[in-house]
Amino acid sequence: MKKLILALSSIALMTTAVMAEAPAPSATEVKMKIKAKEKDGVVKAKIAIKHDMLTYDQAKKKGKEANFITHITGTVGDKVVYDASTSQFLSKNPLIKFAFKGKKGDELKITYTDLKGGVFFASKKIK
């Protein structure tokens, strides 16, 4: 009986942990350069992601495994503001720019997924 309660409570703990980190529970926070500035209701965002973006050809030459960003998403709260499916041909340490309707003080969160399945994110307040 005690065991059951213990198991149950641990499940409850896990659920709360998942809820706190939703929507991507397995994501790792990384350093990313994010600049987001609002003017007249439009937020201009510039993002620099550190990533090798090894193409299949480059990886073969270097004897490494290919790995590149396959998907980048920008969200403010629950709203998706940027959504790009990308290939190996973005430059090393890719730089992206986009603009969306938003307001000062909100938090812009950038999440990216790479070929190996890793999910990484960073967030910054809109200035």
Place this chain on the structure above:
Amino acid sequence: MKKNILGLVALTAITVSLNAIDYRVEKPDAWTAKDVPSAIKALYGEISPAEGDIKLKAPKVASNGGAIPVSVKTDIPAKSIAVFQDANPEATVAVFAIPEGTSADFSMKIKMKKSGAITAIVEGKDGKFYSKKISLEVALGGCEG
């Protein structure tokens, strides 16, 4: 109660993934296509895009093929924008889904192995397709590593 919460979490997760379209999962063939026409076909199907008002910008001569600044912008109400090039082993560079409230104005840096052409396809909200193509010279290829 717990089940309820779990269900809610699952539901939010589903809504989020519905909002974001992963073209890699939905159109896997588009990412392995070797040339631009077949990549477009794999992504959007059989289309005959019209020459549209798309501002596709890239330097005429890129000194470093490893990081060529490319920007694409359009006033056409668009659902998605796709960028292709014909210098690398595979054609597709990136596909942008455009959520409500986001401007159809994207910049990025791309790699090109040699001189070639960049093509942008805009999928309009009206169901029509528009295209724009520019050629550029690449002085130093970017895929050698």
